[in-house]
Amino acid sequence: MKGTDILVVGGGNSGAQIAVELAKDNNVTIAVGHKFKFLPLKFLGRSIFSWLEIFGLLYAGTDTLKGKWFRKQNDPIFGKELKSLIRNKKVDVKPKVTHVVNTEVHFIDKSWNKYTSIIWATGFVPYYDWINIKGVISNDGKPIHNRGITNINGLYFIGIPWQYQRGSGLICGVSLDSKYLVSTIISNVSKNK
Known part of the structure; x- marks a missing residue:
């Protein structure tokens, strides 16, 4: 792919890192x-x-004032490498893609361009429709749970963004939810013996 014209579609941290x-x-x-919001990886010598x-x-609970405020914020891009590349015209920024025909990409501003390669880094949307158990998935397609615990004995969720706190869907925070679930599971197993 060296020396080619590449389009990265998606402005989250994965798309930013791939572009860099x-x-x-x-x-x-x-x-x-959307507009980029950048945060440094370090500030005043600390992460x-x-x-x-x-x-x-980082671990603000879903029902706390901090958690409610933080949930409304767009996720920032961590690090300033992409910002520097954009400023130095090493990476071009285009608006949202509307459609693609072969290698021709059309954007919402009515412009278009051809690319050798297109990388889709558009994130993910959780999909739970395959869980066909009554009372587990809400009408809006989300798991019904309290801290990952469902009303179905033995059925739990882990790693859901904002499962209980901001870090629930992050490597640094999922362990807090895991510890809680493991103690609950062990307690439930002991009760059922």
């Missing part, structure tokens, strides 16, 4: 549907995640 890596040897464009923890945001 590819920009070393390629002409890279990133298409996003930004350390600051989020200090201010009670």
